[in-house]
Amino acid sequence: MKSRYVERTGIILAGGTAERFGCNKGLVNLAGKPLVMHVIDRVKDLVDEVIVVVASSKQKEAYLRVLPKETEVLIDLENKHSPLIGALTGFTHAKGMYSLLLPCDTPFISKDIIELLFEATSNVNATIPRWPNGYIEPLQAVYRTEAGLKASEEAVLEGELRMRSMVSHLRRIRYFSTLALREIDRELLTFFNVNAPLDLEKASRLMKRMRSNVAFFKRRFK
Secondary structure (H helix, E strand, O other): OOOOOEEEEEEEEOOOEEOOOOEEHHHOEEOOEEHHHHHHHHHOOOOOEEEEEEOOHHHHHHHHOOOOOOOEEEEOOOOOOOHHHHHHHHHHHOOEEEEEEEEOOOOOOOHHHHHHHHHHOOOOOEEEEEOOOOOEOOOOEEEEHHHHHHHHHHHHHOOOOOHHHHHHOOOOEEEEEHHHHOOOOOOOHHHOOOOOHHHHHHHHHHHHHHHHHHHHHHHHOO
């Protein structure tokens, strides 16, 4: 068993490309910085290390040009385009006892929800948000690293590349209803993904609204 050195690792999956944007998805510009940097800025104070997983050496070079020096950038262990391979790569190299999995295109991640997921995983192998229709959010979830590594290895050995396949190999999972999470993040913007130019425009408007609200309260209570 691999020894762990810290408590929490943040693993950001950035191996996808954005053909609609003409560049790597995590490098799409939002409000003056790449999408992936919005994710890092949201979670860097909640974890002990940040790992960004990409699909190729070319992507790695592109990300290294914009990421903080302390961020570790890893290339997928296998040449298969799947978030599960990214998760496997992250779990393999993570030093944390617990690992937070995130996509690179969710700029409004809730710090309070992430903290809740970490705290809820103390006596289980994973804590995963779940919608009322049964759909789960395995890419905004916290895993006990050793359990996540074993489950992802088992899924890949069986030829399965879906995140749900990894989850099916896990035992002792705690699911958090998104209805309860609305108490923390009313609009559930934590799950908002930028998948297309229209999403980017919406994200830009939301960012401006949030900054305007912050500026208002600063003036109001100055």
